[in-house]
Amino acid sequence: MARTLIILVLLLLFLLLLRRRLIHVDLSFPWFVAIIVLGFVYNNPLVEVVLVKILVVAYPIYAVLFLTLFILFGLVTAVLIMVTRDHRRQVLLLRGMARLDLARQEAEFAGKRS
Amino acid sequence: MSASAQAAEKSVLVLIPAFNEGASVAALARAVLALGAGYRPLVIDDGSQEPLEVRTLPTGTLLFRSPFNAGIGVATHIAFDHALAQGYDHVVRVDGDGQHPAERIPDLLTPILEGRADLVAGERVNQANGAGLDKGLRNLAKTYYSAIASLLTAGKAPIDVNTGFFAASRHAIERLRVVDLERFPEPQMFVSACRLGLRVTTVSIEQLDRSQGSTSLNLARALAMFYRFNLFFLQQIIESGRSWPAR
Numbered sequence A: 001m002a003r004t005l006i007i008l009v010l011l012l013l014f015l016l017l018l019r020r021r022l023i024h025v026d027l028s029f030p031w032f033v034a035i036i037v038l039g040f041v042y043n044n045p046l047v048e049v050v051l052v053k054i055l056v057v058a059y060p061i062y063a064v065l066f067l068t069l070f071i072l073f074g075l076v077t078a079v080l081i082m083v084t085r086d087h088r089r090q091v092l093l094l095r096g097m098a099r100l101d102l103a104r105q106e107a108e109f110a111g112k113r114s
Numbered sequence B: 001m002s003a004s005a006q007a008a009e010k011s012v013l014v015l016i017p018a019f020n021e022g023a024s025v026a027a028l029a030r031a032v033l034a035l036g037a038g039y040r041p042l043v044i045d046d047g048s049q050e051p052l053e054v055r056t057l058p059t060g061t062l063l064f065r066s067p068f069n070a071g072i073g074v075a076t077h078i079a080f081d082h083a084l085a086q087g088y089d090h091v092v093r094v095d096g097d098g099q100h101p102a103e104r105i106p107d108l109l110t111p112i113l114e115g116r117a118d119l120v121a122g123e124r125v126n127q128a129n130g131a132g133l134d135k136g137l138r139n140l141a142k143t144y145y146s147a148i149a150s151l152l153t154a155g156k157a158p159i160d161v162n163t164g165f166f167a168a169s170r171h172a173i174e175r176l177r178v179v180d181l182e183r184f185p186e187p188q189m190f191v192s193a194c195r196l197g198l199r200v201t202t203v204s205i206e207q208l209d210r211s212q213g214s215t216s217l218n219l220a221r222a223l224a225m226f227y228r229f230n231l232f233f234l235q236q237i238i239e240s241g242r243s244w245p246a247r
Helices: A002-019 A025-044 A045-055 A061-114 B005-007 B023-032 B073-086 B102-115 B130-153 B168-174 B185-193 B219-243
Strands: B013-018 B039-047 B062-066 B090-093 B121-123 B166-169 B200-205
Touching: A002 A025, A002 B062, A025 A045, A025 A061, A025 B005, A045 A061, A061 B073, A061 B168, B005 B023, B013 B023, B013 B102, B013 B121, B023 B039, B039 B073, B062 B073, B073 B090, B102 B121, B102 B166, B102 B200, B121 B185, B130 B185, B130 B219, B166 B168, B166 B185, B168 B185, B185 B200
Parallel strands: B013 B039, B013 B090, B039 B062, B121 B200
Antiparallel strands: B090 B166, B121 B166
8 A cells, every 4th residue: 555655646746747847748758657667566566576586685675676776777867868968959059059140240241341 | 471471361260268258358359350361259158157248359259159158169169160161271279268379379370381280289388387286186187188198199199188279270170070079178179180180280389377267177077077088088999999009
C-alpha cells in the first residue's frame, strides 16, 4: 500500500510540474517512463526476485535501490543529452542572428560610403 | 610595400570580444580604425551586465550584442562566419580589456602576408608576470597546456597556447570554422590548426596591464577549462588512433 502511495505521490508531483509548466513536455517523457517502471517494480514481488538473482544481492530491497539508482543515472544522462542539444541549437541561432545583424550593418556602411 | 600597407589593401576583420569592459573597447576600436582603411573592428558584447551602445563606439565599428554570455569560442565563430560571408581576407582577435597592443596587429599579419603562415599567435613574452600562489598555479597550468599541445602537434604548436591575440588567414578561417570552439578556446584552436595542417607561427608581443574590467577566468572556470582541455586531449588521442603522436 505504502509503495503504491509513493508512486501516486510521484505521479501527482510530476503532473503538477507539467501543469505549472516548470518542466517541458518533450523533456518529461523519460521521467514519466521512469515512474511507471519504478511503480511496476515496487508492486511486483516477482520482478524483485528476478532482480535479486541478476544482481546477486542478499536482500530484495537492495535490488530496488540499485534499480532506482540506475534509472536516476539514466534520467540524468537523458537530461544532459537534451540540454546539450538545446545549447547547440541556441548557439546556432545566435550565430544566425549575428550573421543577419552584421550583414545589415555592413550594408549600412556601404550605403553611407556610396 | 610595408605589411601595414598590404593589410590595408586587403580587408582585416578585428574581433574584439567584450564582457563588462566598457570604455576600453571604444579606445581599442579607435586604435584599430587608426591602422588604416582596410581594418574593420567587430565588437562582440558577450552578454555584459551593461550592454555596449553603438553610440559609444567610433563610426565604422561593427557591434553584435549577445543576449547571454556564450563564451569566446562562439564569438570567434561569429567573426569567422562574418569574415567568410563578407569576403574579409584576415581575422585578428584582440581582447577587449586592452591587454593586447593594437598597434602590433600589422606585425601579427606580416607572416601571413609574406605567405609564411596561416595562423599567427601573439606570444606574450611577459606572460609569467604577477605574484603569489595565483601566479604559481597559473604558470604551472600554462606549462602543462604548452607541454600537452606540443606533444599533440609534435612541437608545432606555439609555446603560449593560451594567448588570445592571434591573426588568421582566410584559408585558416575556412579550416577552423568546422572545429567546435568552446569557452576559452585558444589551446584547442592552436592544436586543431596544427593538426589540420595549417602553418602556425608566432610573433613576440608584450602584454599590457588590463585597462578595464577583470578576468572572467575565476577558479571554477579555470578548473572547467582544465577539465575541458584534458577531455580534448583524450579525444585527440582517440581520434588520431595509430598516428599518435602526431608526425
